[in-house]
Amino acid sequence: MKIPSRASIPWSRIHLPFITVLLTLIYTQSTQACERSCQLSVSHAFADKYQLLTSRHFLTLSQKINQSFFHGVPPPPAAYTPTEGNNAILHLQESLTRAQQAWDVSLFRTVFDTIFVDEPQFRGDCNEPHRVDQPAAGVNWTMSDCHAMDYICGNPPSICHFLPMIKVRIERKLAGLLGVKVGGGSVGSSDGGSGTPGSADDGDLYANFLGPALSKVIMTHPTLEPYTATLHGNLNQILEIVGDQIVKEAALFARPGAEPFRGDERWRPEWDLEIKLLLLSFP
Numbered sequence: 001m002k003i004p005s006r007a008s009i010p011w012s013r014i015h016l017p018f019i020t021v022l023l024t025l026i027y028t029q030s031t032q033a034c035e036r037s038c039q040l041s042v043s044h045a046f047a048d049k050y051q052l053l054t055s056r057h058f059l060t061l062s063q064k065i066n067q068s069f070f071h072g073v074p075p076p077p078a079a080y081t082p083t084e085g086n087n088a089i090l091h092l093q094e095s096l097t098r099a100q101q102a103w104d105v106s107l108f109r110t111v112f113d114t115i116f117v118d119e120p121q122f123r124g125d126c127n128e129p130h131r132v133d134q135p136a137a138g139v140n141w142t143m144s145d146c147h148a149m150d151y152i153c154g155n156p157p158s159i160c161h162f163l164p165m166i167k168v169r170i171e172r173k174l175a176g177l178l179g180v181k182v183g184g185g186s187v188g189s190s191d192g193g194s195g196t197p198g199s200a201d202d203g204d205l206y207a208n209f210l211g212p213a214l215s216k217v218i219m220t221h222p223t224l225e226p227y228t229a230t231l232h233g234n235l236n237q238i239l240e241i242v243g244d245q246i247v248k249e250a251a252l253f254a255r256p257g258a259e260p261f262r263g264d265e266r267w268r269p270e271w272d273l274e275i276k277l278l279l280l281s282f283p
């Protein structure tokens, strides 16, 4: 490093105010962003809600397995006893629970990426043009800041303002991913995009959870072996029906101006307030 000579001292004097302004700008901008802890908290808050909302699809699957897994197989005691039947269904439902746990874990990442990685990203300068004043340390943003911050940038009020749009983006993505997991194919087939429809057998749910569970059931109940194709077909039908339903929802979200989930099993209006207040509590 070059040791400054006397001649360089006037230079630093001239530039000191400029550097101070620059540092202030950088500081101001960084305190206004929804930073790491804000990003993580908000993503977790969203992911918790979507766990609840997507759990209904797993519940439907579980009920349908109970209702129609043995469809077309002679009733007890011909090929299986009532206890064996019950155990088989329980075993399949347990594999479904594991699939749901894996899905729940993946939800957080999907939500995080949708808000902070996918375009349009909630990052960048919120001062051009100026809309809101950064509150003093320890003071929360207000709902009026949420209302006023009407363009996409990095501060919490901007995310708050665009919450409806963010929900549509997340729901569309989740429905696409879950539809493919359950019904097979690839992401995009749901909304007529670039994906390809496939068989439920190729979906993650069958390939990694229900399929192995079915094999185990048949292995432990050799009397069911002649009905392997029937049982497999029943599971395939169940997955197709539920997968289609999820995909149809995804197609709804793909429409411009789509509304987020509504109704009892759907997004609750008070969750908006909960997430907005959480957001506004970050600097």
Ligand SMILES: *[C@@H]1O[C@H](CO)[C@@H](O)[C@H](O)[C@H]1NC(C)=O
Residues within 6 Å of the ligand: 066, 067, 086, 089, 090
């Ligand atoms: C299947 O459904 C019946 C009737 O609703 C219920 O009694 C039974 O406990 C269920 N079995 C399993 C394994 O969930």
Ligand SMILES: *[C@@H]1O[C@H](CO)[C@@H](O)[C@H](O)[C@H]1NC(C)=O
Residues within 6 Å of the ligand: 138, 139, 140, 277, 278, 280, 281
């Ligand atoms: C800021 O918001 C959070 C979350 O709503 C709340 O718990 C906290 O009390 C608020 N702080 C102030 C100073 O109002």
